[in-house]
Amino acid sequence: MEQRRPVILITNDDGITAPGIKALVEAVKELGQVIVVAPDSPQSGMGHAITIGSPLRLNKVDVFEGVESWQCSGTPADCVKLAKDKILHAKADLCLSGINHGANNSINVIYSGTMSAAMEAAIEGIPSIGFSLLDFNFNADFTVAKTVVTELVKRMLQHPMPVHTLLNVNIPVVAPGELKGIKICRQAHAKWEEDFDQRVDPRGKDYYWMVGRFVNMDKDPGTDVEALKDGYASVVPVTIDFTDFKMKNTLEELWSDFAH
Amino acid sequence: MEQRRPVILITNDDGITAPGIKALVEAVKELGQVIVVAPDSPQSGMGHAITIGSPLRLNKVDVFEGVESWQCSGTPADCVKLAKDKILHAKADLCLSGINHGANNSINVIYSGTMSAAMEAAIEGIPSIGFSLLDFNFNADFTVAKTVVTELVKRMLQHPMPVHTLLNVNIPVVAPGELKGIKICRQAHAKWEEDFDQRVDPRGKDYYWMVGRFVNMDKDPGTDVEALKDGYASVVPVTIDFTDFKMKNTLEELWSDFAH
Numbered sequence: 001m002e003q004r005r006p007v008i009l010i011t012n013d014d015g016i017t018a019p020g021i022k023a024l025v026e027a028v029k030e031l032g033q034v035i036v037v038a039p040d041s042p043q044s045g046m047g048h049a050i051t052i053g054s055p056l057r058l059n060k061v062d063v064f065e066g067v068e069s070w071q072c073s074g075t076p077a078d079c080v081k082l083a084k085d086k087i088l089h090a091k092a093d094l095c096l097s098g099i100n101h102g103a104n105n106s107i108n109v110i111y112s113g114t115m116s117a118a119m120e121a122a123i124e125g126i127p128s129i130g131f132s133l134l135d136f137n138f139n140a141d142f143t144v145a146k147t148v149v150t151e152l153v154k155r156m157l158q159h160p161m162p163v164h165t166l167l168n169v170n171i172p173v174v175a176p177g178e179l180k181g182i183k184i185c186r187q188a189h190a191k192w193e194e195d196f197d198q199r200v201d202p203r204g205k206d207y208y209w210m211v212g213r214f215v216n217m218d219k220d221p222g223t224d225v226e227a228l229k230d231g232y233a234s235v236v237p238v239t240i241d242f243t244d245f246k247m248k249n250t251l252e253e254l255w256s257d258f259a260h
Numbered sequence: 261m262e263q264r265r266p267v268i269l270i271t272n273d274d275g276i277t278a279p280g281i282k283a284l285v286e287a288v289k290e291l292g293q294v295i296v297v298a299p300d301s302p303q304s305g306m307g308h309a310i311t312i313g314s315p316l317r318l319n320k321v322d323v324f325e326g327v328e329s330w331q332c333s334g335t336p337a338d339c340v341k342l343a344k345d346k347i348l349h350a351k352a353d354l355c356l357s358g359i360n361h362g363a364n365n366s367i368n369v370i371y372s373g374t375m376s377a378a379m380e381a382a383i384e385g386i387p388s389i390g391f392s393l394l395d396f397n398f399n400a401d402f403t404v405a406k407t408v409v410t411e412l413v414k415r416m417l418q419h420p421m422p423v424h425t426l427l428n429v430n431i432p433v434v435a436p437g438e439l440k441g442i443k444i445c446r447q448a449h450a451k452w453e454e455d456f457d458q459r460v461d462p463r464g465k466d467y468y469w470m471v472g473r474f475v476n477m478d479k480d481p482g483t484d485v486e487a488l489k490d491g492y493a494s495v496v497p498v499t500i501d502f503t504d505f506k507m508k509n510t511l512e513e514l515w516s517d518f519a520h
Contacts, residue, residue, distance in 0.1 A: 047337070048307030048370050055459070055467040077307070077371075081454045082468065107383060109502050110308050111337075123367060123451050151518070159514060165507060182519040184511050186503040191383050194341045199315070207315040208342065235519065237507035242369050243446040247425060247497035251444045254419060258411070259442040259495065 006032035006093035006157055009121065011079045013043040013100065013113025016063055016071045020099035023142035024131065025064045027149040028096065031157060035092075036064060037083040040071040044102070046113040048120070049075045058082055076117035084124055094156055095121030098131035099145050101138065105170040105224040105234055106188035106216065115168055115238070122166035122240055127156060129167040134228060144179050145171040148233045151182070168236040172228045180231040187236050188223035190216040266292035266353035266417055269381070271339045273303040273360065273373025276323055276331045280359035283402035284391065285324045287409040288356065291417060295352075296324060297343040300331040304362070306373040308380070309335045318342055336377035344384055354416055355381030358391035359405050361398065365430040365484040365494055366448035366476065375428055375498070382426035382500055387416060389427040394488060404439050405431045408493045411442070428496040432488045440491040447496050448483035450476040 008028055012021040016038035025034060040057075057073040070087060072079045080095065097117040104112040114130045121128035129152060133145045148171050156165075168187075172179070192212035201207055216225050224234035251259070268288055272281040276298035285294060300317075317333040330347060332339045340355065357377040364372040374390045381388035389412060393405045408431050416425075428447075432439070452472035461467055476485050484494035511519070 042313070045310045045312040046307070047309040047376060049309040050305045050307065050371055050470065052305040052470060053302070055469050056456070057465075057467055078470070081470065082456060085454050085456050086458075086468070107500070110379065110383075110500065111310055116307060119370065123370075155515065155518075162507075166504070182515075184508055184515065184519050186505070186508065187501050189501070194345050196316070196342060196345050198346075205317075207317055208346070209315050210310065210312060210338070210341065232520065235511070236502075237504040237511060238502045239504035239507075240367070240370065241447050241449070242496075242498045242502070244426070244497040244499035245446070247422075247499070248444055248446065251495070251497060255415065255442075255444065258415075259444050260492065 007088065007090060008032040008034045009083055009088065009092040009095045010034055010036045011038045011076055011097050011117045013039065013046060013076045013117065015039050015042045018101065019138065020101050020142065023146050024096055024099045024149060025067055027146040028153050031153055034067050035087065036067055036069040037072060037079045037087055039076060039079060040073055043075055043113045045111055046075045046116065047111050048077055048116040050077050051075060056082065058086065076113040077120040080117050080120040092126050094153065095126045095128035096131065099142055100132035101140055102132060102136040103134045103170055104130060104132040104168060105228060106190040109168050109187060109238060118166055119240060122164050125163040127161040127163060127165040129169055131169045133171045135173050143176050144174055148182065164240060166238045166240065168238050169233060170224060170228055171233045172231055174231055178231065179233060183227040183232040183234055185224040185227050185234045185236050186222050188216055188225040189218035190214065190225060267348065267350060268292040268294045269343055269348065269352040269355045270294055270296045271298045271336055271357050271377045273299065273306060273336045273377065275299050275302045278361065279398065280361050280402065283406050284356055284359045284409060285327055287406040288413050289327065291413055294327050295347065296327055296329040297332060297339045297347055299336060299339060300333055303335055303373045305371055306335045306376065307371050308337055308376040310337050311335060316342065318346065336373040337380040340377050340380040352386050354413065355386045355388035356391065357388065359402055360392035361400055362392065362396040363394045363430055364390060364392040364428060365488060366450040369428050369447060369498060378426055379500060382424050385423040387421040387423060387425040389429055391429045393431045395433050403436050404434055408442065424500060426498045426500065428498050429493060430484060430488055431493045432491055434491055438491065439493060443487040443492040443494055445484040445487050445494045445496050446482050448476055448485040449478035450474065450485060
């Protein structure tokens with residue numbers, strides 16, 4: 001008797017023609033029934049943007065051999081929403097986003113279009129993983145990243161995870177065979193220090209390019225920044241409940257005279 | 261001897277001409293030195309988007325009497341980043357975002373441009389609050405919301421909060437004098453159930469409008485949804501560390517054979 005193959009929804013934020021999503025499809029193609037719904041153009045830095053004020057386009061395309069694929073005019077989060085409502089006929093068993101060209105560890109989780117697609121899936125009750133390689137290059141080598149993807153996806157399918165499981169996986173730039181392993185981590189406390197590049201346009205008006213420098217303030221052990229530096233792929237489980245329960249206790253005490 | 265007045269940075273996601281930001285400025289104008297840096301157009305649903313691929317514009321405008329004001333071509337998060345790097349001469353003591361025209365309670369925290377500006381400030385170490393009124397109407401009545409703003413901002417300035425303090429405040433639609441009070445809450449476990457409205461354009465091609473229905477799956481006490489329904493303003497402390505520590509423990513055990 002044939003077993004039902006798990007349905008794997010794939011998306012990204014670099015656009016459907018990026019090498020990273022091709023690597024992701026290749027890494028899991030044999031593990032289930034893959035369906036791709038991805039943006040028709042790059043969406044980096046879109047955070048968890050959704051498209052409310054303008055309509056969306058959705059077109060079937062032939063990009064990955066033997067894989068049902070759709071391109072969407074919206075954001076990564078839009079792709080997951082549209083896939084769920086208009087394309088998938090059953091609930092996906094897993095949603096994968098990436099492989100992003102560039103890091104999404106630590107505070108980048110908040111700005112990342114890759115992670116927003118994965119978050120959207122987790123909100124929908126589809127266990128999901130966002131994958132990112134620490135190489136912005138269009139021609140980055142995804143060989144090592146693909147082995148990490150295959151290994152983690154096999155694990156996720158072997159032991160089905162709670163429906164809201166959401167993992168932020170980052171892969172360091174190392175030669176094949178030199179990856180130290182996989183580490184379960186916490187999000188490093190870090191930020192971007194912006195320094196806008198101010199220029200003058202041909203009509204004499206100022207404009208600004210955002211440029212930033214990543215600053216890690218977190219020197220304690222166990223962070224994703226540390227694991228990546230040590231040559232490991234980092235896995236950070238991410239929550240969709242943003243409540244700060246410690247601060248909640250503080251406020252309940254501090255404001256007990258006026259708040260219930 | 262004159263005391264230094266606290267510097268309050270104000271932004272929003274409905275754009276600098278929205279009535280909500282005007283109400284916010286009015287509510288706190290007497291409490292400190294207010295500086296407004298807000299988007300020049302509506303940015304609802306922008307999540308934590310930032311502008312990387314195109315340049316930003318920033319122009320001084322005269323919108324609020326006696327208040328230094330700037331409009332920016334970017335997202336709410338861009339506004340905070342630009343304000344910090346190019347406009348504020350000292351670190352702001354507080355950042356306020358809103359008052360949003362429409363709810364940002366529960367899962368909306370993730371999609372909200374209003375909250376992304378507040379989050380960006382918290383990442384920068386500026387205690388911040390996002391305010392939202394449960395009324396999408398352009399002509400919404402902000403009378404009650406303004407009293408909540410004034411009260412909370414006074415409290416925040418009296419007892420300076422930890423630098424990463426971030427509050428998501430939602431205000432129900434009630435007549436003046438009928439607000440039950442303020443409740444410290446947790447984020448309700450809820451989601452949007454999308455049902456895309458499929459149409460055909462004049463050239464015969466399909467397009468889709470996102471429409472959704474808010475579904476609260478959380479029937480346990482203590483949520484923001486419950487407080488708002490009961491006529492209270494809800495205050496949810498929000499974290500910028502998205503690590504799911506419970507899931508981290510689970511994975512460390514389940515994957516102990518292959519992950520460190």
